[in-house]
Amino acid sequence: MSPEEIAELQKKNCIFCKIIKGEIPGKPVYDDEYCFCLLDINPATEGHVLILPKTHYQIMPQIPEDVIGHMFKVAKAISQAQLKAFKAQGTTIMAANGVIAGQKAPHFMIHVFPRRQDDKIGMVLPKYKLTPQQLQELKQVLQPRINQEFGASQVPEQEEQENFAEPEEIPELPSQQNIDVSKIPEELFEPKTNQEDEGHESLGEEIEESEQKSEDELSEEDIELDKMKELFE
Numbered sequence: 025m026s027p028e029e030i031a032e033l034q035k036k037n038c039i040f041c042k043i044i045k046g047e048i049p050g051k052p053v054y055d056d057e058y059c060f061c062l063l064d065i066n067p068a069t070e071g072h073v074l075i076l077p078k079t080h081y082q083i084m085p086q087i088p089e090d091v092i093g094h095m096f097k098v099a100k101a102i103s104q105a106q107l108k109a110f111k112a113q114g115t116t117i118m119a120a121n122g123v124i125a126g127q128k129a130p131h132f133m134i135h136v137f138p139r140r141q142d143d144k145i146g147m148v149l150p151k152y153k154l155t156p157q158q159l160q161e162l163k164q165v166l167q168p169r170i171n172q173e174f175g176a177s178q179v180p181e182q183e184e185q186e187n188f189a190e191p192e193e194i195p196e197l198p199s200q201q202n203i204d205v206s207k208i209p210e211e212l213f214e215p216k217t218n219q220e221d222e223g224h225e226s227l228g229e230e231i232e233e234s235e236q237k238s239e240d241e242l243s244e245e246d247i248e249l250d251k252m253k254e255l256f257e
Contacts, residue, residue, distance in 0.1 A: 034130040035080040041131065044078055054102070058094045061102060064135070068145060071110050072137035073102050081132050084121045095134055102136045112138035116147070 025033070035041065043050040044060045053073060054061035064072040075095055081087045087095075103115040119134045120127035139145070154162075170176075 031082060034082065038080055038129075038131050040074075040076055040129060040133070041080050044076060054098065056098075058091050059098055061098065064137075067137065068116075068135070069137045069139065069143055071106050071112075072135065073106070075099055075102065075134040075136065076131060082130050083127070083132055084119065087132065099134050099136050106136065106138045110138045113141060114139040116145075 039048065042048045043062065051063040051065070052060065053063060058078060060076045060078055061073055062076075064074050075098055077087055077091055077095060079091070084092065099117050103117060106112055106115055115136055116139055117134065117136050119132070121132070
């Protein structure tokens, strides 16, 4: 199947599009012209909210700038509401953009969930030591792409040239950087036994099955973000 055919098939069968349309029950907390927000039935923490674009978009590059900008404004408001409602010490706002980044559903979403010091959710990023020369080389690779995205004809003012000392021996960055993420307590992912609305248990199974199917399809077809973006330009 072509990327276009896969995208259309996923749109037709998207569980989250069905929730937005009211064909499947959910727990909405906010709804406007551009986005639909609901409680995650398998939350990382209590009060975990999903922010979905009402139009089906699989990945972030497909989303118009006014829509994605609006979604993050909503994320800010949801975060503020969570801090007050749950007396949380902070919130995590995240989005998985692509399969390799952890995206499981074929419908892009922003996650917002309350955080506390003892919530046992570890998100530890590796830290590698780089020399100023290595940072400069990375900048030279990235800067032209950033200029292209923003339509800039000139690069920012160049930093003053530094006399780079001979660097100490530094290990090379691994080809795949594994993030050390502590396991979220399993009980948070178990379906709630006392649901107010019928069908939530089957909904959780359907979402899980849909996400797994979508992940397999994306992996098998090896759809790259840049290629997907080109289809919608």
